[in-house]
Amino acid sequence: MFLEGRQADAPQEALQVLDIVLRELPTSKYCPVGRSFYSPNLGRRQPLGEGLESWRGFYQSIRPTQMGLSLNIDMSSTSFIEPLPVIDFVTQLLNRDVSSRPLSDADRVKIKKALRGVKVEVTHRGNMRRKYRIANLTSQATRELTFPVDEKGTLKSVIEYFRETYGFVIQHTQWPCLQVGNQQRPNYLPMEVCKIVEGQRYSKRLNEKQITALLKVTCQRPQDRERDILETVKHNAYAEDKYAKEFGIKISDKLAQVEARILPPPWLKYHDNGREKDCLPQVGQWNMMNKKMVNGGTVANWICINFSRNVQDSVAHGFCSELAQMCGISGMNFNPNPVLPPTSARPDQVERVLKTRFHDAMTKLQPLSKELDLLVVILPDNNGSLYGDLKRICETELGVVSQCCLTKHVFKMSKQYLANVALKINVKVGGRNTVLVDAISRRIPLVSDRPTIIFGADVTHPHPGEDSSPSIAAVVASQDWPEITKYAGLVSAQAHRQELIQDLYTTRQDPVKGTVSGGMIKDLLISFRRATGQKPQRIIFYRDGVSEGQFYQVLLYELDAIRKACASLEPNYQPPVTFVVVQKRHHTRLFANNHRDRNAVDRSGNIIPGTVVDSKICHPTEFDFYLCSHAGIQGTSRPAHYHVLWDENKFTADGLQSLTNNLCYTYARCTRSVSIVPPAYYAHLAAFRARFYMEPETSDGGSVTSGAAGRGVGAGAAGRNTRAPGAGAAVRPLPALKDNVKRVMFYC
Template identity: 60%
Template structure:
């Protein structure tokens, strides 16, 4: 490849609601809702403010600290827990019915689970690399040092096993071969991984919660089960935060401008009154379409680029769209090396020359590709992609590159793309049900080796829930409209012959995205002062459309 050598230069909430009284289609105020924030956890650690009183358990108990060594208690330790309000009773208002929910009943393991800490040296900033290191470790040592156990790793500092490993602390050496994102070269690196026992996660507490014998929720045990059920899915799908996406869940739909929609899902284990259940919900977000780069550029600009040179304005727009995007070369047969785009040349490909060696013998990019790869550049009027670092800039013709699949589109969507995304993501309930059931079928929890290892079983059927259809509330509109009051039917209504009051109870208030929290506090206090002890019945918040 031609190159230019440069000189060195989760809050948890408790929601309680007063018992409903009387008929809701009488003109009465809505019941009061109180939201009380519980303890906040980040990466498995409780974040505490300054307050008096005893501190809760940390997940492991320190018996003593001698000679700078931390010695954890080897016995069973209580998991971090959250306390929820018990249900005050069951309502009677409305028409009873049975509904299906996006929950799948789960059976938990009978034996306790073990928690270990993981320390990787040298440290790496990439969670993906951490996972790759631990995957290689399990591959190398599972049938020897790990005692045939199949552990799960959360990508940070925690490792979990069903039962105990045959050691309390051990150091492993791992050699990992991976690809350098800047140069595309394959490199081998040595890592030292230290695994130490932390605590036993008791499943008895979770069973007591599900049987109604305790009200504390053992969050630590739930986190382990969550991690186990996510392990195989994270290997099959692309993780974006807590969501998992794949083009196999549903065929991607083009949104225009080199962007397409991917379908994904969120899953979380939840304790419920019917038992432990796996909650699954669907999601749709935008990804960069894996097109040949020339085709992608044509979509970005919305014009013919195959025969016409690009203007300076076009080049700036394309550079902005491609910077940071990962591409793979297509001119070398089965050799598909990947690079990350760092920029775009100011000159077209036909004018680009570079020093071939340290004696500054110059060669054109067109000649180099013809002589080195037997590749004739067709679109020499287009600029080249710049890949690599600042010290060693490599040139790649656009036509010799294709965008790597699975890159989330993080820039803002335009109005047309937002409309297309909404059309793709909006579904009828039965369509949503089919997507969720298909996802559960694809995940195939019955044959998940990690779920089997930990003794976790997931039902393949949607949970059936007892529900009540509540009477609709009366809506009061402005007296200037033809219809001043309205009773919605089947949960919907329109604005025909109805008008809003021009002056709401609380004046319209707007705020920048980074000031929303302050704005809500302001509106809350303004409402309290205005209503003088009465309840605020409706607050409309209009958020901007973005990605």
């Protein structure tokens, strides 16, 4: 009944039962991780470095679709811990011969983080390979460790015990032991008698090199991926699965055939002074040749600081003048001369240098009633925490936008790079790179007819393994109408792994005024009115990062917050809301019927930008669609899945699909259409940026938290009495963004 659309909600239990039935057989053969299965037999293992390797596998899940029940299969790879002797693992992890010098504190923290929770088996007892889970690392070296052997508390050293009991002589006595068991009754195992058990997924954060190595493994051309998916289905032989037979489940061995439409790209408007005044993108891309930004921003006063040892002052000087020139060519009003000459500094002096240099510049500018518009920074290619520290100081203390450039780009100085940097600088100083021709000629249905604000929202959670650091919510909102290209952003810390955005609407008690309302939505509605002189008459809210199981919980809580924020501005102010969830982390892949059809695929073999599917594989009763708005570069494009949970603006399917696709061409940082709608993308960038604002962690334990729950940056929320589930934990608020920063697209 549900699949025929006669019953409103999916019988979740029935789906779960069928899912469990189909997982039974692969679970016995492979290593299950979430909804995926991995095995060294499903493809080559690839080393990822530092004791990790990648295993190939497949994702499998049953989904209700308009065709009935469908099985969603996709290829997958993930990181596993290599089943090495612990000594070898540590050698790889630290990337050096560890026997030569004692372990530093940093080494110990790194080993402890990597090994905590990992299962090992002991090798010093012949065939008795007992398994243990590592709880900790001892703070003392093995040679110093003793433990009580009887009731009287007689102590015996670990070295002695192993020699007497097992005839085993410990070689690495200067190393710590692995601690297994609990703190009360710890059990010590020397590293050299332990081997890591095979088949343990590594769920903590990978470093850059490991991510690159894993992407290399997972990156597959569409034809190859399609072939592997079909092979997997054949290999899984569902027809012979006794559990499936028992439940009468039959699975087709062919991919589902679906109809797709290709939405046309939008015309983009550039400045009338350029040779080309407008542009029609081809296959999701275009360039700035012969074009000028539609609204070039002004950089009258700027300075440059160079933190890279390898860049001489003359090189920094040359780079800055090339960059200033490119900004001018692109249509900005950019003063070629900085307020102060470029200066060089050591990375460990970042705070002192930034503040001194800013102060020196302001000493010259303040008497003239001028502001510093931009800080250009040259960074070493590997700059550790320097980038984050710099952004935190500029955006929350000094109130100046900055543009960072890596040393390798400074030396190369390619025109393409400089043009891309100019795009970023322009929006950081309040300019616009391009706008949709349909927006300025007021031809976008349900957007152009009356003042419309478009929100993007996202919550980013800390990596697994970072026990208690807060989640970060970011909300951006368009600040111009009818153009809808400039987005102001606000960020806020909230309880660890809390999905609902706590600070959309807040109230606090004021001794004089009584209950005072605030929050991110209210702030952004006010700034829209300040910027455009009008109140929004429609709200479109794109929400990223929500899993299907939480759709309605998020909708109920956040739509209510939007309504309350509107009502707090004026009693009867309730503009209609359209609430759309954007999902990129799913396993639906679209392949062209014919990989050689030039009308259906681009050069990378991927489906053409603008391809939209809203039937067959979509939900039986809800308003959802898959849209591939970007051109594939490498690998197989992943279409974005848009789920319209609430629509008071009464969009047609075509209207919302077309608006969403067209917006994907207005992303400020590049001349390509992007894979998710820009407001959601910007919210993601803003949330990522706000991670750098948090107090750096001093220990390898959990973070220290205090203060009001989830105080917003610029959202002015203090202690609250409108608590959402999970808002109980106290979270240290982020430092507030300076006013002039939060009005522009600082996160680009």
